[in-house]
Amino acid sequence: MIRLYEILINEVSGPSDSLVIDAINNNKYVALYYMGDQETAPGWRTGVIPVCFGTKNTSKGTFKYVRAWQTAGKTLTQVPEWKLFRLDRIRNWNVSGKKKATEVPDSRFNSTGDKFMDRIIVMAKFN
Numbered sequence: 001m002i003r004l005y006e007i008l009i010n011e012v013s014g015p016s017d018s019l020v021i022d023a024i025n026n027n028k029y030v031a032l033y034y035m036g037d038q039e040t041a042p043g044w045r046t047g048v049i050p051v052c053f054g055t056k057n058t059s060k061g062t063f064k065y066v067r068a069w070q071t072a073g074k075t076l077t078q079v080p081e082w083k084l085f086r087l088d089r090i091r092n093w094n095v096s097g098k099k100k101a102t103e104v105p106d107s108r109f110n111s112t113g114d115k116f117m118d119r120i121i122v123m124a125k126f127n
Helices: 002-011 017-025
Strands: 028-034 043-058 061-073 081-086 090-100 119-123
Touching (some): 017 028, 017 090, 043 081
Antiparallel strands (some): 028 090, 043 061
Protein backbone atom coordinates (compact mmCIF):
# COMPACT_ATOMS: atom_id res chain seq x y z
CA MET A 1 0.00 0.00 0.00
CA ILE A 2 2.83 2.43 0.77
CA ARG A 3 4.33 1.80 -2.68
CA LEU A 4 1.07 2.87 -4.36
CA TYR A 5 1.06 6.04 -2.24
CA GLU A 6 4.67 6.80 -3.29
CA ILE A 7 3.75 6.35 -6.94
CA LEU A 8 0.74 8.67 -6.66
CA ILE A 9 2.84 11.34 -4.93
CA ASN A 10 5.58 11.07 -7.55
CA GLU A 11 3.09 11.41 -10.39
CA VAL A 12 2.37 14.99 -9.37
CA SER A 13 5.76 15.96 -8.00
CA GLY A 14 7.82 16.59 -11.10
CA PRO A 15 10.26 19.48 -11.18
CA SER A 16 9.17 23.09 -11.15
CA ASP A 17 10.21 25.33 -14.02
CA SER A 18 12.64 27.10 -11.67
CA LEU A 19 14.42 23.82 -10.79
CA VAL A 20 14.87 22.99 -14.47
CA ILE A 21 16.06 26.50 -15.29
CA ASP A 22 18.54 26.44 -12.40
CA ALA A 23 19.99 23.09 -13.49
CA ILE A 24 20.43 24.35 -17.06
CA ASN A 25 21.85 27.75 -16.10
CA ASN A 26 24.36 26.11 -13.75
CA ASN A 27 25.22 23.08 -15.93
CA LYS A 28 24.15 20.65 -13.19
CA TYR A 29 23.85 16.91 -13.59
CA VAL A 30 20.47 15.45 -12.65
CA ALA A 31 18.82 12.07 -12.26
CA LEU A 32 15.20 11.79 -13.28
CA TYR A 33 12.53 9.22 -12.72
CA TYR A 34 10.70 9.24 -16.04
CA MET A 35 8.08 7.33 -17.97
CA GLY A 36 8.22 7.67 -21.72
CA ASP A 37 5.09 7.35 -23.82
CA GLN A 38 6.10 3.88 -25.09
CA GLU A 39 7.00 2.50 -21.66
CA THR A 40 4.92 0.46 -19.23
CA ALA A 41 6.82 1.59 -16.12
CA PRO A 42 8.98 4.57 -15.18
CA GLY A 43 12.70 4.25 -14.58
CA TRP A 44 15.72 6.27 -13.46
CA ARG A 45 17.71 8.15 -16.09
CA THR A 46 21.07 9.06 -14.58
CA GLY A 47 24.05 11.15 -15.55
CA VAL A 48 21.69 13.56 -17.30
CA ILE A 49 22.84 17.03 -18.38
CA PRO A 50 19.81 19.20 -19.23
CA VAL A 51 20.73 21.79 -21.87
CA CYS A 52 17.48 23.24 -23.19
CA PHE A 53 14.00 23.88 -21.79
CA GLY A 54 11.09 24.97 -23.93
CA THR A 55 7.60 24.30 -25.24
CA LYS A 56 6.08 22.49 -28.20
CA ASN A 57 2.55 22.95 -29.51
CA THR A 58 0.90 19.64 -30.43
CA SER A 59 -2.58 18.51 -31.39
CA LYS A 60 -3.03 17.44 -27.73
CA GLY A 61 -1.93 20.79 -26.30
CA THR A 62 1.23 22.69 -25.46
CA PHE A 63 3.82 20.75 -23.48
CA LYS A 64 7.11 21.66 -21.83
CA TYR A 65 10.20 19.68 -22.78
CA VAL A 66 13.76 19.28 -21.58
CA ARG A 67 16.50 18.40 -24.07
CA ALA A 68 19.32 16.58 -22.30
CA TRP A 69 22.40 14.43 -22.74
CA GLN A 70 21.80 11.12 -20.93
CA THR A 71 24.81 8.99 -20.04
CA ALA A 72 23.28 6.12 -18.05
CA GLY A 73 20.08 4.58 -16.73
CA LYS A 74 16.89 3.28 -18.25
CA THR A 75 16.23 3.89 -21.93
CA LEU A 76 14.53 2.23 -24.89
CA THR A 77 17.36 3.31 -27.17
CA GLN A 78 21.01 3.84 -26.28
CA VAL A 79 23.21 5.87 -24.00
CA PRO A 80 25.06 8.12 -24.09
CA GLU A 81 22.72 10.03 -26.39
CA TRP A 82 20.56 13.13 -26.71
CA LYS A 83 17.11 12.66 -25.19
CA LEU A 84 13.93 14.66 -25.03
CA PHE A 85 11.90 14.53 -21.80
CA ARG A 86 8.36 15.84 -21.49
CA LEU A 87 8.20 17.74 -18.20
CA ASP A 88 4.83 16.34 -17.07
CA ARG A 89 6.20 12.78 -17.39
CA ILE A 90 9.11 13.41 -15.03
CA ARG A 91 8.10 11.93 -11.67
CA ASN A 92 11.22 12.90 -9.72
CA TRP A 93 14.13 15.28 -10.38
CA ASN A 94 17.29 14.95 -8.28
CA VAL A 95 20.07 17.49 -8.79
CA SER A 96 23.66 16.45 -8.20
CA GLY A 97 25.00 18.61 -5.41
CA LYS A 98 28.51 19.09 -6.77
CA LYS A 99 28.85 17.54 -10.21
CA LYS A 100 28.65 20.03 -13.07
CA ALA A 101 29.24 19.79 -16.80
CA THR A 102 32.31 21.83 -17.62
CA GLU A 103 32.10 21.48 -21.39
CA VAL A 104 29.62 20.70 -24.15
CA PRO A 105 28.62 17.03 -23.69
CA ASP A 106 28.48 16.21 -27.41
CA SER A 107 29.63 17.88 -30.63
CA ARG A 108 26.04 17.91 -31.97
CA PHE A 109 24.96 20.40 -29.29
CA ASN A 110 23.16 23.33 -30.94
CA SER A 111 23.82 26.43 -28.85
CA THR A 112 21.32 28.49 -30.86
CA GLY A 113 18.18 26.46 -30.19
CA ASP A 114 16.34 23.19 -30.59
CA LYS A 115 14.51 22.40 -33.84
CA PHE A 116 11.87 20.37 -31.99
CA MET A 117 10.74 23.16 -29.68
CA ASP A 118 8.54 26.07 -30.74
CA ARG A 119 9.69 28.32 -27.89
CA ILE A 120 12.92 28.21 -25.91
CA ILE A 121 12.70 29.21 -22.25
CA VAL A 122 16.38 28.71 -21.42
CA MET A 123 19.45 27.32 -23.16
CA ALA A 124 22.67 26.14 -21.53
CA LYS A 125 25.90 28.03 -22.00
CA PHE A 126 29.26 26.31 -21.74
CA ASN A 127 32.72 27.86 -21.41
